[in-house]
Amino acid sequence: MNKVLVETLLDNSDKWMKATELASICGCTTRTIRNHVAKMNKMTEKLIVSSEKGYRLDMMKYPTFLNNKNTQELTKRNREIYIIRHLLENSGRGVDIFDLAEKLYVSESTLKADIQQLKKELVKSNLLIKTVGDICFLQGSEQAKRKFMISVLYEEGNAQNELKENIQEMIGHISLSDLENDIKETALQFGLEMNQYSLNNLVMHFAITIERISGGNLLKKRISHALEMESLEYKIAKKITQTLEKKHAIIFSEGEIEQLSIMFVGLQQEGKLDKSSIHQFVDDKIIDILKEVIQKVEETYLIRFDNEDFLNKLALHVQNLYDRSKVNNFTRNDSLLDIKMSYPLIYDISVFISSYITEQLDILLNDDEISFIALHIGAYFEAELNDKEALKAILISYEYPEIIKQLQKKIERLCAGEIKIADDTWQIEKNQQPFIITTDRKVLLKHPGAVFVHPFLTKKDEEKIRHRVAAIKNFQHQEKMFHYIDKYFDTSLFFGQIDPASYTKKAIINRLVSKMAVQNYVDLNFENLVLEREEMSPTSFPSGAAVPHAMKMIAHKSCVGVMTLQEPIKWENQEVSLVLLIAISKPDVSEFNDFLEKIVELISEKSYVRELTKAETFENFILKLKMLSGNALSEM
Template identity: 45%
Template sequence: MWHVKQKEIIAFLTKNHERWVTAGQLSDYCGCTTRTIRNHIAKMNQEVENLIQASNQGYQINPTIQLSALSNENEERKSRIFLELLKGSAEGVDIFDLSERLFISESTLKSDIQQLKLEITDKAIQIIIEQNRIKLSGPERSKRRYMISLLYNESDLQEQLKQTIQEMIGYISLEQLQQTILAVLRKENIRINQYSLNNIVLHYAISIERIRQGHIIKRNKEYVNLVERKEYQLAEEIAEMLAGDYEIHFSQAELEQLSLLFIGMQNEELANKEDEKLAEFVDQRIIETLHSVLAKVEKTYLIKLDDSEFFNKLAIHVQSLYYRSHYETFTRNSSLLDLKTGYPLTYDLSVYISSLLQDELDIWFNDDEISFIALHIGSFLETRKQHQDTITALLVVNDYHDLKEQLEKKINQDFGTAIRLTIGERERMNRELYDILLTTDRQLASQYEGAVFIHPFLTEKDSKRIEKRLSALKAKKEKERMYRYIDQFISRELYFNQIDPSELTPQEIREQINQRMVDYHYVNQGFSQKVEKREQMSPTSFPSGIAVPHSVEVDALKSGVAIMTLQDTIVWSTYAIKLVGMVAINKEEAAEFNEFFERFIEIVSEPINTRQLSLTEDYDEFISKLKLMVAADE
């Protein structure tokens, strides 16, 4: 079924079917990056071939495809079938009654059930057909867990939460349920993000509905010790308030299960204490481990994460994560795809931190939890961003009284950190020391290419001319820098041309590329194991058709990207891949390589670009096309 962002893309393109729509317009409408838009469109075109057409003018819905195909009815139906079986009695559901309710034939229903059986990975859940009755068997916990996963797939649980789940759950007021839960948490001064709140609301709603239908869960011996914990008291307090609203009784087993949702949540007052007070509510082992992990991050990635507020918030999160990992009750993050494709370096840094935490704390957690760590890191790094493309400008003024000082103040006020302004004399100008000349002397401006003539009192038109020139200079600098990086990091010796993948697995492809990188002294023999570890933590394939395998550490002998073009696609995790770029990063070159890598990923996130690069027949053609894409994107 379509992700909520994909539904929004379809809706917007359908509404504007008579014209081409740009990625920028779609990103504004959907509230995400253009890179995320491109990745979603690539994935949608994999599921429905040529669903969305692309050109240099933008995107357009394919008019030859029936709109009914866009609803993905088959996927929606399978979810409905599971929910109908879940609501059914112990005797099951009559196959003819169910087919009538769903407005499909018995044969279509049986076909959907067979597909559903394959999709349910939990072996404890079984769908059985006996004498024209369909039964759902298995532990109550497993059934609820699968129902939760259906609801998360159905919606992103931020914009669509109420409508989608309300239809499935029925009479329960989700708004009232959310307010009840929030009231108890606020009374206890508990901090909570929207993702966690959505997760708790879902579980309570399902518990109420299942209890009302007479389905109960059995006690789990592992959860017995939860009764004495604060989390159990929170679950119990909420349950007591809900019992009156819905005339329902929560058993001790239900409360133990629900108390898992509150594991690791912290009191707001505790979270705001000074660093030396952190040990009062975060285990000393976790504090020491996190200090050790962040020290390794600095050593490996050359990134200092040394802010005390950042450390405290991350420590609180890791403490909560440690508890959740013990019971494997992870919070879902509907922004996972956006983070992975929109911010690859931030996400990759969080994967590295996660791998260290898992090793040192002997725990395991999934992609969703990795993405929450990425949110912490991204938020911190955003506040530390530096303006690497500051333009140096020389101001030459035909001075009169304090005109020079006024003009300098006005330019600095209008352009801030985007420009580094110095005052010069006409007689002592050194062209190599500045990027742009700003002058009130029209004759002088005409003598120097790219100079900007401005009036003694800066006008709005003057400011626009300066802004336009700055933009052109930044684009030129970035293009020149990217050309240099492409030549530096993508070498002829690491280029594999049009390999036949029919007899290869993704792992065999990685091993083949790795050996070439070993032979040319880019990496040592142990590099392959680190690449596989990274792949197991979170696959490195993208919806646009490229895979970018790399190590969990920045420890290569030399930085480089090995390129392999494929004659045909190969399934790499969930995506069809036709281009592979294995990455090796040496920490001395990490700063430059990371700048190149961000831009490279942005380019290959566009399916059209990935396809064109995968069709190149030799190294020179690949480099030439990549540079053209850099220039076209300016």
């Protein structure tokens, strides 16, 4: 992601680029762009300049960035991935160390250090790097190699374009777009339509199969959960492999076709749903379970899901998910971390739903499947959330009605959902401090902070509106954040600079909950609810922070317990040195939705977590937290 962002700005160094434009190119959200710009500027100060016009690379700082230690660390990881790729692709004949060092433009000692690091990483994947003389070999089962290759490609492919480039490089002379079309068109012949996520997943697995076959690595053994040859899934996989055999002279074994057929399980009804025929495609049990859990979500989070189309689409997805679980085949989602960090509330609701589904259907869901449910929820709320977050404004003008109408449209289009102009000026009385835009200079005297514009907007008018909207929204954001900090954080629940020698994740949660119970914030059984949430999906982030909490709002009084550690501990797959344990009471549920998003956005920054962890006292911690929340606003 960082690589794609910098390269895009470098290619367009002669102009400013909007966050929406960068998000489209990088295949992510505008919030992700803001987060990554902040991270890059931590690596090299002011590398990416931001203004109301957008973002731009400072070419004077670019050489410093290339020589930055953190940049070199990124390069080191790219080098390790290159080594893994070559070991996977040449696992039969091995790779010459000297040739590899020459291709990577590094010394033999640097390469050997990289390989030593990779040996440790590969152990958990049941793979082994063995060196015989100057030749390195990758040892392990064919299944383990394929599984690890998928993880490598996904690590490289945070942006969809970069993922496609890596797959294309892997399959060489075969066109990736042709492969995608072959899969899509064959599926359509059997009446199967699929979304882009499902198609990407299929292309990934077919590409890996092609690469492994080309290298002489075949799956010959029939798999234990093979589908019947008369099944639709098997027929689709068979037809696609026949097409590929004819085009590219690739011979697929029966074991390969059986393995690929499983990738189609649960997809056959996607895209064909008619609202009146939901029961033809989804078991009544699943529909009933979803209705129950949606009701529970509404009661817990005070958010309504009253759209039938949303329920139908989610029901189809859960039916597909259930079908895949029968053959232990889950879908990968390369946007998982981005979803978890950028939309913590939506992700938390998806964990809640997944927990209920897991219990009722007796299946186990991984983080990737949880994130797919989050995508359904996010798509449903996108328009509603944008409208809710829009700043309400009032336009006062005494021009001709047609001019006022066109002016209002231009202002709303200019701010792209950031503001919504009220229909009636009488709303001034209902709002003590309205945001007023006016074409009448006399109004400025009555309403300090109002913005004067011409009936036909000039460039200067546009800049004034954007600046004023940003200033108001930043002030409101900071005011809210300070309110949450003062309300929820308590000196009695602060544990600073703790030596983590004897601490585990569970021990930290236990200590924080115990203190909350003594202060009558929660009951002791609250700990079990927090651990249940952690079991579904860990609340740790790559920044070094964890935000454990329960899926039920049953605290007597809302609070946040804080523990900072002298050294990080392992929290599932992340190193954590800052823990914020959140307990929310029923009356504060609405605020909690906003608070969770704001606190996660703040502690997603590694430099912020590092700064907060240094705090020696509660007062110092709160001071830093408020200061950093202000810094975060200036970077948005």
